[in-house]
Each structure stands twice: as structure tokens, then as C-alpha cells.
Amino acid sequence: MSDYAHPEVLVTTDWVKENLGKPGIALIEVDVDTKAYDAGHVPGAVGFNWETQLNDSVKRDIISKDDFQSLLRESGVQNDDTVILYGDNNNWFAAFAYWIFKIYGHDDVRLMNGGRQKWLDEDDKDLTVDAPSVSPSNYTVSGGRDDLRALLPDVLAASKDGSHNLVDVRSPDEFTGKVIAPPGMSETAQRGGHVPGARNVPWATAVAEDGTFKSRDELEAIYTKGQNLDRGKPTIAYCRIGERSSHTWFVLTYLLGYDNVRNYDGSWTEYGNLIAAPIEKG
Amino acid sequence: MPRHDVRVYDDIFEMMPSEENPTPLVRVRNSLPDESEYRLYAKLEWLNPLGSVKDRAAWQMVQDLEARGEIGNGRGIVEPTSGNTGFSMAALASARGHHMKAVVPNKVPAEKKILLKMAGAELDVVNDELCPAPGLGDGSINLAKTHAKAQRDRYVMPNQYENVQNMEAHVRTTGPEIWRQTEGKITHFFTSLGTCGTVSGTSKYLKSKNPDIRVIAVQPSEGHDVPGVRNVSQLEVTKLFDPDLIDEILEIDFELAYVRAVELLQKDGLRAGPSSGLIFEGARQILQREGQGAGVGVMIFCDDVFKYTSNLVKHLPELGQGLEP
Structure with missing residues (x-):
């Protein structure tokens, strides 16, 4: 992992095992399958529900600053903790949570490389159904990074003037408009296709067979050389609801060291519902 | 005899x-x-x-687990199953006094799910429609493995796919x-x-x-x-x-x-x-x-x-x- 631009943002499953229960480390599981945590989690890990705890329950938005602060207080996370995030589906929602932690200015956040699956597959790693013992903290959100998030006007402008790398991380069938969403997904759009000017780099191309991230060389070959992403330009990544693109945002920002990468969490479920917005198909 | x-x-x-x-x-x-x-x-x-046909494998696996002392005294079975193995295993295990949790893909017909419940199994139904991704394996196998790992005192997973x-x-x-x-x-x-x-x-x-x-x-x-x-x-x-x-x-x-x-x-x-x-x-x-x-x-x-x-x-x-x- 050492040749990544910011290798300190990843920890191995072995590192997590060695550091279980140590003070100053907050383990947090965030899954696509919101039942997975209850079935079994890494000992001491707190579980966040992406639907009800990381998103606003009324308007469509990420959790507010105040709610984030309350969530971390209830979860016993301290401002100077090293937060380790992991989850199912190659850390989709763990990466989404990572992005939110950074938006609200938490300093030391890391992903467990390989996620829940790698931990499950390793015989020397334990799971538990026991709830962690949590002492509420005085967590305070002080700073914040609005510049990690792209909103619709940013995307419309970027599409029009070609000033950005626009990266659509969905499957090729979603990108071309053959399907509007993967089978079984309830959040969808009125139209299929992609934002004009976007390149299709499915998120999973960043992941090796064992579920960990590919090497820096492989990632450079995919994004920088293969897709000709221009390191001199800012980048906006999007998907369907913003979780898969958080994964790519993480790869571009921390593993490849791109400057100025933003996640458009409105993604296709916002863009594909707009009246009169330009759409490319095929 | x-x-x-x-x-x-x-x-x-x-x-x-x-x-x-x-x-x-x-x-x-x-x-x-x-x-x-x-x-x-x-x-x-x-x-x-x-x-x-699954009676054969289910019975062999249950007998083997009993012989090795892997089930009994409150420790039962968790198994990913599309139906027949689970039904045989649940009924045979129940008849031998063991409990069982069956992890079932959602697409399995209702008749089979109901039969599993009738045979005494507790059901855990998995949505298998998630976007395919590298190295993730099968959803129901993963969930059964999770139960077996998180509750070792309650479950052992015979794992018909590897046993x-x-x-x-x-x-x-x-x-x-x-x-x-x-x-x-x-x-x-x-x-x-x-x-x-x-x-x-x-x-x-x-x-x-x-x-x-x-x-x-x-x-x-x-x-x-x-x-x-x-x-x-x-x-x-x-x-x-x-x-x-x-x-x-x-x-x-x-x-x-x-x-x-x-x-x-x-x-x-x-x-x-x-x-x-x-x-x-x-x-x-x-x-x-x-x-x-x-x-x-x-x-x-x-x-x-x-x-x-x-x-x-x-x-x-x-x-x-x-x-x-």
C-alpha cells in the first residue's frame, strides 16, 4: 500500500485485529445491507445505517452538521480518534461515510482495505453480535470542507464548458442508458444515459479480486493513462445516489493524489430526473 | 435392525x-x-x-457433526440453502433435537421457504440482487458464514458447498x-x-x-x-x-x-x-x-x-x- 499518494488512509485487516480495543481508535461499520451489522461485526465496532443515520430523514441531503455531531457523540467518537471505516460491497458506504467525515472536518479517517468481506474470509478474524460499550463523547464539528461536494450547478457548468474531468462510475449499461438503475434498486430516474462529456469508469475497476484496492500502478493505468483523465483539471465523480462515486472519489483523491476531486451525491437520481437537462446516450 | x-x-x-x-x-x-x-x-x-436427493447429504453431514461433537448442548446449525438441503437438514436436525437457521436467497419459491419453517428452521432471507462486485461471493453463503463466526457457541455451518x-x-x-x-x-x-x-x-x-x-x-x-x-x-x-x-x-x-x-x-x-x-x-x-x-x-x-x-x-x-x- 506504501506507493499510494496517501498510504496512511488505508489499514489492513491484520492491523485492525492487532489494534482491537485500543484507546483512540473508533471502528465503524457502514453497509449497503443494513442488516449485516446486526448479524455480526468486528468486536467493538459501532454500526451506522446509511439510510437513516448518514442522510437527512426529511429533505434529500447528507446528514446535517448538528446531526453528525450528535451521531458521533452518541457513538463515543472523540475529535482526535483514528476512525476506521469498513463495510460490505468493497466499502461502498464506508467510502461514503469517509467522504462525510471529511466534509465535517474529521482529521484522521482510514478505510479497512478489503472491507467486511476480507475480514469474514480470514479464519483468524472474529465477529460478534455483542453491542460495543460506548461512552458518549463531547465531539465537536469545528471545520468543514464544502469543496469536496459537487452540486447540480457545478455539474451543469462542468458539462458545458469542459473544464472538469467528469467520471461516471456506474455500470456500462447504466452509462449507455440501456438500464436506468441496477436490477432491484428502488431509487431510480425518469431517464437513462449520462451527463454529456462524462467518461465511464465503473467503480469496481479499482478493486482487485480479493476485494482490496488495486496497486497504484494499476490505478494510474486505468484512470490517468487509460481514461486520459487530466490531472491539471478538477474532477467530479457521480453514480446513482453517490455511494459508488464516493469510492472512486477516495481512489482519485487519496490513492492517486488528484487535486480537487468532488463527489456529486445528487448523481443520476437527481440529474436523470431534471426537466430539459442535456443527456447523452450510448 | x-x-x-x-x-x-x-x-x-x-x-x-x-x-x-x-x-x-x-x-x-x-x-x-x-x-x-x-x-x-x-x-x-x-x-x-x-x-x-438431499436427504443423503443432509443426513451424512448431521451424523458427521454429531460424531465430532460439533452440534448438541444448544449448538445447532446455520446453512445457506436454496431449499431441499435445508428442508432435509432442518427436519433431520429437529428430529435429533438440534436447532437450525436457514439462510435463503429471496428468489427461492415461497413453497420452499414455508416448508423450511414447517420443518423447524428459522429463516434469514437475503436479497441477492445487489450489483455484482469483485470477490464478494454469494450473499447467502456470506451471511451464513457471518452467523457461524459471530455466534460460534450457537451455530456451526456444515457448508454443503465445501463439506x-x-x-x-x-x-x-x-x-x-x-x-x-x-x-x-x-x-x-x-x-x-x-x-x-x-x-x-x-x-x-x-x-x-x-x-x-x-x-x-x-x-x-x-x-x-x-x-x-x-x-x-x-x-x-x-x-x-x-x-x-x-x-x-x-x-x-x-x-x-x-x-x-x-x-x-x-x-x-x-x-x-x-x-x-x-x-x-x-x-x-x-x-x-x-x-x-x-x-x-x-x-x-x-x-x-x-x-x-x-x-x-x-x-x-x-x-x-x-x-x-
């Missing part, structure tokens, strides 16, 4: 199939194109005590039964692929007796919805698949599985389920291709059609017509 001659037993376990108490072989005649020298037999696995006892069951029972029932004259063995316990175990035994016996695995075309069987492309989940024990893998248009299942009931009186229909169509195609000279074929008819009526209506819509006054 079980009294197989009069079929009087002390308990269900004495009824389990063995060389002395085999499931029947019945010759299939009417659905074949012509009369021929070739004798094609169906092995009626639905006449096992709990209604499917050699699944294969061993067929080395000990299915193979010897067929050898004895055909008086060593079997030339072709037809079955399907799922966990591959049946094909690997039976083939291992039969080929040890006569290496010239041809073993044909019949698989449905990709995109199929024939419950309980797999296309080779779906076999990464099992460790019991051994290509050296299979002479040919024959792919069949899966729609024919349903057509043949109904044909077997209407022409032969055999209440064959869709996977049996699939295997029968495979045998027909081999016979058409290779002629019908002297030979003895045995087909595994895994289970009967009763659990699949709604599934059949989907593929043979005329079955669903005229049901109202």
Missing part, C-alpha cells in the same frame, strides 16, 4: 437410503421417441423420507445402490450440477467399479430459473466440482426442463420436478446423438414437482388458464 422387507421402522433415520434400502429405479419408456434396446431408468429420489461429507454420502449410498440395482450394467449416469456432491460422489464410486461408465452432467442454459441446479458459470461457490469425474457437460435450453417435467407426469406417471425434466432432456439428446444400442442409463430425479407449480405456470402459461369458474 430395520426391516426393509416389510418396511417397518423404529424411526425416520432407519429409512434413510442405503444399498439395502435403495430408492427405486423406474424405467422411463413412454416419453422416449421409440422402443429401443437401451434401458433408461429414473432414480426416484423424491421417495427419500423427506422428499429429495466432503456431501460427496461421501453418494460414495456410500447412491453409487452402491445404482451398481447393485443395475447388476453392474450401467453404461451412462445422468445428473445435474448444484453443490456437485451427487455427481462427484456417485461418479467416484461408479468409476471405481467400471471406469468406462460415462458420467453426463446436464446443465441449464445461462439465465435459467431451474431451482437447485447450476450452470457451470455459477460453480465458483462449490469446492466439490471435479471435472475429472465428469465425461461431458451438456447444456440444455432451460425452458425444456419444464416441458419435460409435465410430459413425464402425463406419459409416465412420474411426478418429476423441473431439474428431473432437465436431466431427462439431457438423456434424450445423448440417446438421439449416440443411437439407442444396448445400454443402461440411470438419471437422478432429484425431487418431485409439488413444490414447483407456480414456477411451472410461469413457463407453461396454459397450466394457469381455466382455473376459475
Whole structure:
């Protein structure tokens, strides 16, 4: 992992095992399958529900600053903790949570490389159904990074003037408009296709067979050389609801060291519902 | 001692199939194109005590877990299952005083889920429709593994996909039964692929007796919805698949599985389920291709059609017509 631009943002499953229960480390599981945590989690890990705890329950938005602060207080996370995030589906929602932690200015956040699956597959790693013992903290959100998030006007402008790398991380069938969403997904759009000017780099191309991230060389070959992403330009990544693109945002920002990468969490479920917005198909 | 001659037993376990108490072989005649020298037999696995070929593997695995002290004293079973193994295992485990949790993909027909509950299993239903991703494996296998790992004092996972006892069951029972029932004259063995316990175990035994016996695995075309069987492309989940024990893998248009299942009931009186229909169509195609000279074929008819009526209506819509006054 050492040749990544910011290798300190990843920890191995072995590192997590060695550091279980140590003070100053907050383990947090965030899954696509919101039942997975209850079935079994890494000992001491707190579980966040992406639907009800990381998103606003009324308007469509990420959790507010105040709610984030309350969530971390209830979860016993301290401002100077090293937060380790992991989850199912190659850390989709763990990466989404990572992005939110950074938006609200938490300093030391890391992903467990390989996620829940790698931990499950390793015989020397334990799971538990026991709830962690949590002492509420005085967590305070002080700073914040609005510049990690792209909103619709940013995307419309970027599409029009070609000033950005626009990266659509969905499957090729979603990108071309053959399907509007993967089978079984309830959040969808009125139209299929992609934002004009976007390149299709499915998120999973960043992941090796064992579920960990590919090497820096492989990632450079995919994004920088293969897709000709221009390191001199800012980048906006999007998907369907913003979780898969958080994964790519993480790869571009921390593993490849791109400057100025933003996640458009409105993604296709916002863009594909707009009246009169330009759409490319095929 | 079980009294197989009069079929009087002390308990269900004495009824389990063995060389002395085999499931029947019945010759299939009417659905074949012509009369021929070739004798094609169906092995009626639905006449096992709990209604499917899976009784063999389930019983072998439960016995093995008991013998090794892995279950008992409050520790039961968790297993990913698409139905038949779970049903056999749940009923056998319950009858032995063990509890069981079955992790079931959502697409499994309701009839099978209800049967699992009736047999005493606690259900955990998994949505398998998530976007495919590298190295994630099968959702129900992962969840069962999670339960086994997170609650080691409550569950052990037999894991039919990796447990050699699944294969061993067929080395000990299915193979010897067929050898004895055909008086060593079997030339072709037809079955399907799922966990591959049946094909690997039976083939291992039969080929040890006569290496010239041809073993044909019949698989449905990709995109199929024939419950309980797999296309080779779906076999990464099992460790019991051994290509050296299979002479040919024959792919069949899966729609024919349903057509043949109904044909077997209407022409032969055999209440064959869709996977049996699939295997029968495979045998027909081999016979058409290779002629019908002297030979003895045995087909595994895994289970009967009763659990699949709604599934059949989907593929043979005329079955669903005229049901109202």
C-alpha cells in the first residue's frame, strides 16, 4: 500500500485485529445491507445505517452538521480518534461515510482495505453480535470542507464548458442508458444515459479480486493513462445516489493524489430526473 | 435392525437410503421417441423420507457433526440453502433435537421457504440482487458464514458447498445402490450440477467399479430459473466440482426442463420436478446423438414437482388458464 499518494488512509485487516480495543481508535461499520451489522461485526465496532443515520430523514441531503455531531457523540467518537471505516460491497458506504467525515472536518479517517468481506474470509478474524460499550463523547464539528461536494450547478457548468474531468462510475449499461438503475434498486430516474462529456469508469475497476484496492500502478493505468483523465483539471465523480462515486472519489483523491476531486451525491437520481437537462446516450 | 422387507421402522433415520434400502429405479419408456434396446431408468429420489436427493447429504453431514461433537448442548446449525438441503437438514436436525437457521436467497419459491419453517428452521432471507462486485461471493453463503463466526457457541455451518461429507454420502449410498440395482450394467449416469456432491460422489464410486461408465452432467442454459441446479458459470461457490469425474457437460435450453417435467407426469406417471425434466432432456439428446444400442442409463430425479407449480405456470402459461369458474 506504501506507493499510494496517501498510504496512511488505508489499514489492513491484520492491523485492525492487532489494534482491537485500543484507546483512540473508533471502528465503524457502514453497509449497503443494513442488516449485516446486526448479524455480526468486528468486536467493538459501532454500526451506522446509511439510510437513516448518514442522510437527512426529511429533505434529500447528507446528514446535517448538528446531526453528525450528535451521531458521533452518541457513538463515543472523540475529535482526535483514528476512525476506521469498513463495510460490505468493497466499502461502498464506508467510502461514503469517509467522504462525510471529511466534509465535517474529521482529521484522521482510514478505510479497512478489503472491507467486511476480507475480514469474514480470514479464519483468524472474529465477529460478534455483542453491542460495543460506548461512552458518549463531547465531539465537536469545528471545520468543514464544502469543496469536496459537487452540486447540480457545478455539474451543469462542468458539462458545458469542459473544464472538469467528469467520471461516471456506474455500470456500462447504466452509462449507455440501456438500464436506468441496477436490477432491484428502488431509487431510480425518469431517464437513462449520462451527463454529456462524462467518461465511464465503473467503480469496481479499482478493486482487485480479493476485494482490496488495486496497486497504484494499476490505478494510474486505468484512470490517468487509460481514461486520459487530466490531472491539471478538477474532477467530479457521480453514480446513482453517490455511494459508488464516493469510492472512486477516495481512489482519485487519496490513492492517486488528484487535486480537487468532488463527489456529486445528487448523481443520476437527481440529474436523470431534471426537466430539459442535456443527456447523452450510448 | 430395520426391516426393509416389510418396511417397518423404529424411526425416520432407519429409512434413510442405503444399498439395502435403495430408492427405486423406474424405467422411463413412454416419453422416449421409440422402443429401443437401451434401458433408461429414473432414480426416484423424491421417495427419500423427506422428499429429495438431499436427504443423503443432509443426513451424512448431521451424523458427521454429531460424531465430532460439533452440534448438541444448544449448538445447532446455520446453512445457506436454496431449499431441499435445508428442508432435509432442518427436519433431520429437529428430529435429533438440534436447532437450525436457514439462510435463503429471496428468489427461492415461497413453497420452499414455508416448508423450511414447517420443518423447524428459522429463516434469514437475503436479497441477492445487489450489483455484482469483485470477490464478494454469494450473499447467502456470506451471511451464513457471518452467523457461524459471530455466534460460534450457537451455530456451526456444515457448508454443503465445501463439506466432503456431501460427496461421501453418494460414495456410500447412491453409487452402491445404482451398481447393485443395475447388476453392474450401467453404461451412462445422468445428473445435474448444484453443490456437485451427487455427481462427484456417485461418479467416484461408479468409476471405481467400471471406469468406462460415462458420467453426463446436464446443465441449464445461462439465465435459467431451474431451482437447485447450476450452470457451470455459477460453480465458483462449490469446492466439490471435479471435472475429472465428469465425461461431458451438456447444456440444455432451460425452458425444456419444464416441458419435460409435465410430459413425464402425463406419459409416465412420474411426478418429476423441473431439474428431473432437465436431466431427462439431457438423456434424450445423448440417446438421439449416440443411437439407442444396448445400454443402461440411470438419471437422478432429484425431487418431485409439488413444490414447483407456480414456477411451472410461469413457463407453461396454459397450466394457469381455466382455473376459475
